[in-house]
Amino acid sequence: MTDNYEQIANETRASGVTLVAVSKTRTPEEIKVLYQKGQRDFGENRVQELTAKAEELAEDIRWHLIGHLQKNKVKYIAPFVHLIHSVDSGDLLREINKRAAACGRVIPCLLQVHIAEEETKFGLSIDEVREITEGPLLAELPHVRIDGLMGMATLTEDEEQITKEFRSLKELFDQLQQTVFSDSPHFSILSMGMSSDYKMAIACGSNMIRVGTLLFGPRS
Numbered sequence: 478m479t480d481n482y483e484q485i486a487n488e489t490r491a492s493g494v495t496l497v498a499v500s501k502t503r504t505p506e507e508i509k510v511l512y513q514k515g516q517r518d519f520g521e522n523r524v525q526e527l528t529a530k531a532e533e534l535a536e537d538i539r540w541h542l543i544g545h546l547q548k549n550k551v552k553y554i555a556p557f558v559h560l561i562h563s564v565d566s567g568d569l570l571r572e573i574n575k576r577a578a579a580c581g582r583v584i585p586c587l588l589q590v591h592i593a594e595e596e597t598k599f600g601l602s603i604d605e606v607r608e609i610t611e612g613p614l615l616a617e618l619p620h621v622r623i624d625g626l627m628g629m630a631t632l633t634e635d636e637e638q639i640t641k642e643f644r645s646l647k648e649l650f651d652q653l654q655q656t657v658f659s660d661s662p663h664f665s666i667l668s669m670g671m672s673s674d675y676k677m678a679i680a681c682g683s684n685m686i687r688v689g690t691l692l693f694g695p696r697s
């Protein structure tokens with residue numbers, strides 16, 4: 478499986494795309510194998526698993542929280558998390574701001590946008606994204622920084638459908654970058670694409686992919 482790593486790492490490096498290795502359910506030993514090959518960005522979807530691994534593994538790993546985040550768990554990751562991909566409410570942003578302030582940090586966040594047809598995926602509607610980014614909220618939260626958007630396409634074989642969803646997120650990203658975030662160079666990350674659809678995501682403008690299965694093998 479690790480030859481997949483070399484291939485995807487080279488592919489992404491060449492195109493300026495950041496590869497987040499999704500290490501949920503993987504052991505610290507499995508993570509170390511990629512670490513020794515130079516991988517530093519790792520993504521977890523559960524706070525408890527993330528903090529346990531962060532304690533055990535090298536300090537220069539950049540930990541990404543990619544799964545749904547409950548407000549009462551923010552305090553555990555606030556001191557060190559590199560990027561939170563899964564912000565899906567203004568209330569969560571307020572809590573991140575509060576906990577970041579207590580640590581003397583500014584925490585980079587992505588707004589997770591619901592682009593899939595499926596009902597089950599978390600995320601903000603486009604209207605909710607507009608409300609958060611155009612309203613007064615962000616000015617009240619100096620300890621959070623919105624660095625971009627994250628989205629997940631529908632789990633389907635229909636490549637046209639997936640491409641349509643990725644394009645819609647890219648369009649929103651471009652709009653925001655040219656309007657409310659035109660003076661914010663940090664608003665630059667479009668996190669979309671997983672093992673099954675990362676090539677399509679990159680073709681649609683993604684610059685950060687979250688890949689687990691292709692790097693580590695199937696999850697049990």
Ligand SMILES: *Cc1c(COP(=O)(O)O)cnc(C)c1O
Pocket residue numbers: 499501522543544670671672673687688689690691
């Ligand atoms: C698990 C997960 C991934 C990686 O999925 P793979 O299909 O294993 O590449 C990406 N993003 C999120 C939010 C995930 O939960």
